[in-house]
Amino acid sequence: MIFEESTDTLLEVNSLKTYYATKTGYVKAVDDVSLFLDRSKVLGVAGESGCGKSTLVTTIFRVMPRNARVVSGEIKFKGQDLLKMDLKTFRKEIVWKDMAYIPQASMDVLDPVYKVKDQMLETILAHEDVSRAEAMERIYRTLESVGVPQEKADMFPHELSGGQRQRVVIAMALLLNPSMIVSDEATTALDVITQAKILELMKSLQESRKFSMMFVTHDLSLLANVSDSIAIMYAGKLVEFGDVEKVFSNPLHPYTQLLIKAIPDLRVRKQKKLVAIPGFPPDLENPPKGCRFAPRCPLAMPVCSEREPEFARVEGFHYVACHAVNRK
Numbered sequence: 001m002i003f004e005e006s007t008d009t010l011l012e013v014n015s016l017k018t019y020y021a022t023k024t025g026y027v028k029a030v031d032d033v034s035l036f037l038d039r040s041k042v043l044g045v046a047g048e049s050g051c052g053k054s055t056l057v058t059t060i061f062r063v064m065p066r067n068a069r070v071v072s073g074e075i076k077f078k079g080q081d082l083l084k085m086d087l088k089t090f091r092k093e094i095v096w097k098d099m100a101y102i103p104q105a106s107m108d109v110l111d112p113v114y115k116v117k118d119q120m121l122e123t124i125l126a127h128e129d130v131s132r133a134e135a136m137e138r139i140y141r142t143l144e145s146v147g148v149p150q151e152k153a154d155m156f157p158h159e160l161s162g163g164q165r166q167r168v169v170i171a172m173a174l175l176l177n178p179s180m181i182v183s184d185e186a187t188t189a190l191d192v193i194t195q196a197k198i199l200e201l202m203k204s205l206q207e208s209r210k211f212s213m214m215f216v217t218h219d220l221s222l223l224a225n226v227s228d229s230i231a232i233m234y235a236g237k238l239v240e241f242g243d244v245e246k247v248f249s250n251p252l253h254p255y256t257q258l259l260i261k262a263i264p265d266l267r268v269r270k271q272k273k274l275v276a277i278p279g280f281p282p283d284l285e286n287p288p289k290g291c292r293f294a295p296r297c298p299l300a301m302p303v304c305s306e307r308e309p310e311f312a313r314v315e316g317f318h319y320v321a322c323h324a325v326n327r328k
């Protein structure tokens with residue numbers, strides 16, 4: 001799928017399908033997803049747990065579980081299909097250097113047996129031909145830019161608080177000055193105040209350093225103030241994609257509408273009753289025919305359980321896959 005709205009494309013995911021092989025069949029975790037991210041922009045990706053967000057991210061970084069297969073599609077980064085690159089070259093030339101990853105669990109990146117500075121040093125020296133002294137200088141500068149005092153560099157990850165560890169992981173991601181940073185539920189494990197601080201830090205770093213960011217979360221409310229565009233996933237499918245203002249002010253897909261209704265309004269003291277979405281996401285090994293959201297959809301029509309809705313442009317940079325919207 002070609003998106004005309006992309007003016008300065010950095011990342012382009014085209015018709016991507018990533019399935020997991022199981023004893024009984026295939027879990028269609030990412031099933032024909034297309035999206036893009038422009039340079040110096042932020043793309044927010046949201047959806048309930050199990051909708052395929054992490055599978056999308058691990059496919060981009062080629063760190064999928066062993067039973068995962070890319071069935072079809074391409075992931076173009078700076079015009080080059082990452083899935084076709086030799087894995088060794090990809091790891092040496094692209095990962096960390098040009099695109100970095102901040103996962104939910106900081107300990108997935110930080111090795112507990114290395115001091116912070118030694119891990120950071122290794123990351124720099126594995127990719128760049130610089131002296132140790134230059135590398136150390138950069139480590140201290142980067143730690144400072146994320147609000148971690150230099151002396152913490154001598155500590156082991158377990159000696160830091162959860163928030164500090166997450167800041168160190170952000171510093172790791174920044175070390176080689178990548179063009180894109182992907183954050184997968186990077187603030188989820190933190191308390192609400194630390195979460196807000198980390199989010200603010202990531203946004204200010206993105207603005208000052210001008211990298212592109214893909215921010216993945218199950219919490220749509222986090223995306224309103226940081227994103228330029230929003231992609232909503234449901235059961236392995238992209239159901240809505242567009243400019244952040246369009247998606248928040250005029251959500252078109254019934255699933256997006258329900259997600260937005262479920263966001264508490266912090267300005268109101270007495271909360272109206274929050275709307276929980278009834279039912280559960282489908283089994284991705286045997287997804288329902290037609291629209292995967294139809295069994296839970298308040299607007300479902302007979303056609304919805306017959307035919308899959310087309311992912312189509314509604315107006316400007318705003319796409320949706322819904323029979324009810326697209327037939328209007």
Ligand SMILES: Nc1ncnc2c1ncn2[C@@H]1O[C@H](COP(=O)(O)OP(=O)(O)OP(=O)(O)O)[C@@H](O)[C@H]1O
Pocket residue numbers: 020021022027029047048049050051052053054055056065067068218284
């Ligand atoms: N290794 C695996 N083998 C089989 N199925 C898997 C595997 N990993 C994930 N899945 C399934 O693939 C689907 C998508 O999972 P994924 O982790 O990508 O979703 P998610 O939106 O990131 O959820 P969460 O936020 O809970 O991680 C889910 O149904 C999940 O159970």
